[in-house]
Amino acid sequence: MAKTGRNDLCACGSGQKYKKCCEAKDLAGGTQSRIMMFVVGGAVLAAIIAGLASFTGETSTATRIWSAEHGHYHDANGVEVP
Numbered sequence: 001m002a003k004t005g006r007n008d009l010c011a012c013g014s015g016q017k018y019k020k021c022c023e024a025k026d027l028a029g030g031t032q033s034r035i036m037m038f039v040v041g042g043a044v045l046a047a048i049i050a051g052l053a054s055f056t057g058e059t060s061t062a063t064r065i066w067s068a069e070h071g072h073y074h075d076a077n078g079v080e081v082p
Helices: 022-030 028-054
Strands: 064-067 070-075
Touching: none
Parallel strands: none
Antiparallel strands: 064 070
């Protein structure tokens, strides 16, 4: 099938030239391209938020135990906690 020229009648049957009727829709990719762009953008934004959230959490989850003998905290394994 031959490619429709800009000045040929539009294949949709509107009676207009292709450049005035459907050319813009064909070049833009339609609704599917727009939806895909939003999906990918949302995934990138979610990944950035997840990455930033990982830096704000406390890194140590060890249980701190006060040692009256030593006058400071130790974790559950006996290592001094600052």
